[in-house]
Amino acid sequence: MANQIHKNNINAVFVLGIVCVTLLIQKSGATDFAIGGSKGWCIPDSSVHYNQWAERNRFQIGDSIVFHYPPGQDSVLLVTQDDYTNCNTDSPTAKKYTDGHTVFKFNQSGPFYFISGNKDKCQKNEKVVVIVLAERSRNAKPPSSSNSKDMIPSPAPSDEASPPPPPSGTTEINPTPAPEGETPPPPPNAASSVFMSFIGSVGAFAASSTLLLL
DSSP: OHHHHHHHHHHHHHHHHHHHHHHHHHHHHOOEEETTTTSOSSOOOTTOOHHHHHHHSOEETTOEEEEEOOBTTBOEEEEOHHHHHHTOOSOOSSOOBOSSEEEEEOOSOEEEEEEESSHHHHHTTOEEEEEEEOOOOTTOOOOOOGGGGGOOOOOOOTTOOOOOOOOTTOOOOOOOOOOTTOOOOOOOOHHHHHHHHHHHHHHHHHHHHHHHHO
16 A cells, blocks of 8 residues: 555656646747847837848747837837827727836737837837747648548540551551350359358458467
8 A cells, every 4th residue: 555655656746747847848948039139129220120020030929029128218019900000009908018128928829019109209110010920739630531532533525536546557466366166264153253252251360360369
């Protein structure tokens, strides 16, 4: 009884260790993307285009985007697509971020629209669209090929041209007829064919049974 309890405790510790390692791997796999690089979140110049930067990166669920900017002088808003297009700063979908170090973690796939809380800066392209990739299903099964048995070859077109006649100077080969005195062998009887097939099946079953018993 004590050995069984000890064994169960070892199994529980082993499972707990696997869960911890999995969580650490998932956490270490997340990436923080700092927008604007060393310049941070600001009005972009000719060398910076936020949407081109976003398109070059692969954002996944669990990743974060980091906005660096002078606190109190700028801000970040998460908005809808229409508000992004029109630089509408009046109705963000989340709170207005003004701390100077805004970290937004992506918890789902799809597009995210960020603009500056300063409408004038937004109109000067201080805004970005981030597309978070969807997780690929690991349980997806390949398409079934069972329907391939039901495929029937298409008949040849009725107006298909017949093969051309052999070129002149060649001899057409015909099968040699059997001598007149000989009688062709009769076709095999259907009953005998079924009987032979049954005998073969019984023999194959006996052989497989023998192999399983060895």
